[in-house]
Amino acid sequence: MRTVTQRAFGGPEVLTLSEGPDPVLGPGDILVGVKAAGINPVDAAVRAGLYPLLGDPPFVLGWDISGVIEAVGSGVTGVAAGDAVFGMPRFPKQAAAYAEKVAAPASELAPKPRGLNHIHAAALPLAGLTAWQALVDAGALKAGQRVLVHGAAGGVGHLAVQIAKARGAFVIATASENKTDFVRNLGADEVIDYRKEDFTRHALEIDIALETVGGDHASETVKTLRWGGVLVSLLAVNDAATTAARERRIRVERMSVRPDRAALLELARLVEAGKLKVHVERTFDLAEAAAAHVFLATRPKGKIVLTT
Incomplete structure (x- = not known):
């Protein structure tokens, strides 16, 4: 699968596209085929070494995802392959969302809001x-x-x-x-x-x-x-x-944000009721992650999103 990996702290140029193996599912995990991944200011701070949540590189940035379940790990119930989900798994640990596939705890994701596309759903969680x-x-x-x-x-x-x-x-x-x-x-x-x-x-x-x-x-x-x-x-x-x-x-x-499935469900209800709209200022392909981080530094309105 394609993934955006950084091997050193630095500017946006350290974000490079590479090929990697599919994630391995642990107990309670689901494999999500990522359709879109949201970008947040914390991503840039971690990339630059200003907020070393993930230790030293190499690592893969990103927490916001929206996609479709491809496989279900042991102990997971209530969801199945083909379900559309969104969320912010594992924060503040590595979720590796800048990738085509992510292994995430099923308990930290929720059904994608009805009527919301993957791009806007990926912009919502964090x-x-x-x-x-x-x-x-x-x-x-x-x-x-x-x-x-x-x-x-x-x-x-x-x-x-x-x-x-x-x-x-x-x-x-x-x-x-x-x-x-x-x-x-x-x-x-x-x-x-x-x-x-x-x-x-x-x-x-x-x-x-x-x-x-x-x-x-x-x-x-x-x-x-x-x-x-x-x-x-x-x-x-x-x-x-x-x-x-x-x-x-x-x-x-x-405060610092934490994964919270119950709150994701509340946000989804607001979206479905027409009371919450996510503004996405611009999208970039996964291969353009560096350019997306350059744009992030301009402090755009709302959110920016990577698509796979």
Whole structure:
């Protein structure tokens, strides 16, 4: 099978197409013929050696997949060859999704949402699970709450806006000027161009803030939260932000996404109900993985996807 392997840390050029054997199934695994694989910022960080989740190269990047089951391992029930599935297996361990076939735990995948093609299904798992786990699990989101989403045009952000709206929140979102219309069309109630406006003057009495920037930005975000609110950060939170939050009894949650079949099913229900749409800005062939990572660095709207 074709696979994208990297043998050294570095820029996108280290991603090279190679031939490899089919994955070996372990107990509880299924073999998925990958139709599409989503690309996420964490992939680029691992590739560059900035976030060494997978140890030293060689390894195969990627976690998001959508495809069709080709074989079922021992102990697996409830699924069969020919079933269409999607998910984010094994994170933060190697899933080797940049490949034509992936061996994945059946318990970490779910049926592909009805009416969603493989390209858009592959774009959903990691970003969608991150948004869901941040808002629903860590943030305990309730209807009527005010939610602030930073980076609302990105992979996680554009899904977080829609999830919050679907659960009855009032959503304030930040984005750059050329992406504000995109975010507004996602359903955000207010959109702030963070390059022109001070979001702390417009986003007030926030119940849950989703922080995707890090550094000093977290301290500024704390200012927007009501007494007793929740700051959910995908990045490290500095001491200044932690101290400011403690003084106002703001709960700080530093989260990392995890495989979660139940949440995948919830995301699929939102998709099938027409309440969640995945934006794919561009697709690349598996052989173009390096070019896809170059494009990822431009911070496109939504997601980009590799196809096999």
